[in-house]
Amino acid sequence: MPEAPLLELRALDAFYGDFQALFGISMAVAPGQVVAVIGANGAGKSTLLKTIAGLIAAPRRDAVVFGGEPIGGLPAHGVVGRGIALVPEGRRLFPSLSVEENLLIGGRTRRPGPWSLEAVYGFFPVLAERRHSPSTALSGGQQQMVAIGRALMSNPRLLLCDEISLGLAPVIVRDIYARLPALAAQGTAMVIVEQDVSQALAAADHVFCLREGRVVLEDTARALTREAVAAAYFGV
Numbered sequence: 001m002p003e004a005p006l007l008e009l010r011a012l013d014a015f016y017g018d019f020q021a022l023f024g025i026s027m028a029v030a031p032g033q034v035v036a037v038i039g040a041n042g043a044g045k046s047t048l049l050k051t052i053a054g055l056i057a058a059p060r061r062d063a064v065v066f067g068g069e070p071i072g073g074l075p076a077h078g079v080v081g082r083g084i085a086l087v088p089e090g091r092r093l094f095p096s097l098s099v100e101e102n103l104l105i106g107g108r109t110r111r112p113g114p115w116s117l118e119a120v121y122g123f124f125p126v127l128a129e130r131r132h133s134p135s136t137a138l139s140g141g142q143q144q145m146v147a148i149g150r151a152l153m154s155n156p157r158l159l160l161c162d163e164i165s166l167g168l169a170p171v172i173v174r175d176i177y178a179r180l181p182a183l184a185a186q187g188t189a190m191v192i193v194e195q196d197v198s199q200a201l202a203a204a205d206h207v208f209c210l211r212e213g214r215v216v217l218e219d220t221a222r223a224l225t226r227e228a229v230a231a232a233y234f235g236v
């Protein structure tokens with residue numbers, strides 16, 4: 001029997017004013033599962049993560065169900081408190097603060113769990129050496145590690161990652177992605193948004209492809225071919 005989903009989206013719509021950005025998205029994510037969401041620029045990937053995270057209000061409470069509880073429309077801090085953390089597109093660190101201060105901000109709303117400053121430094125040892133540096137003094141890859149560490153500080157059951165590979169050298173991307181299976185192994189589920197299709201197929205159990213706010217393809221990563229993905233991605 002499949003495990004009860006941790007996250008369930010039930011015909012989720014999302015709007016910016018009159019503009020509808022998501023249309024009837026349905027999705028289930030089990031504990032420890034890694035789901036990738038791919039799609040071209042403007043497909044709605046960031047909107048999807050922001051709606052799950054409570055940064056954009058879901059129109060119906062039961063459109064987002066987490067741990068069996070309807071949470072659509074809850075404010076973002078309420079969503080974090082229930083165990084959902086977002087690593088936002090572009091990282092969005094506080095430039096005037098140190099690495100450690102940025103991490104501590106992620107821990108302001110936290111559930112009980114294994115993550116602490118020391119645990120984050122164990123996971124990303126390079127950050128321990130830079131703990132008192134301003135976040136702007138770090139390389140792009142190190143800044144991405146701070147953004148992930150900041151999210152982990154809340155002890156999430158579900159980690160949402162928006163384009164963590166964007167703008168980073170391939171060797172850094174591989175280094176960061178190599179650490180994610182350890183999170184999944186301890187039961188943390190992940191929804192990762194990626195424009196890099198190969199990276200998404202390699203990292204995920206299940207893949208959703210969005211186009212113009214709709215799911216146009218969904219399958220296990222193993223079953224998907226690059227041709228099927230390309231056709232869905234571009235709508236050819």
Ligand SMILES: Nc1ncnc2c1ncn2[C@@H]1O[C@H](COP(=O)(O)OP(=O)(O)O)[C@@H](O)[C@H]1O
Pocket residue numbers: 016019021039040041042043044045046047048
């Ligand atoms: N703050 C906003 N106000 C109005 N429209 C937006 C806003 N953010 C995104 N959009 C629109 O919503 C659609 C989906 O955007 P987005 O979720 O950012 O796509 P992706 O992350 O896949 O590139 C696009 O048409 C985009 O122009």
Ligand SMILES: [Mg+2]
Pocket residue numbers: 045046047089
């Ligand atoms: Mg985006």
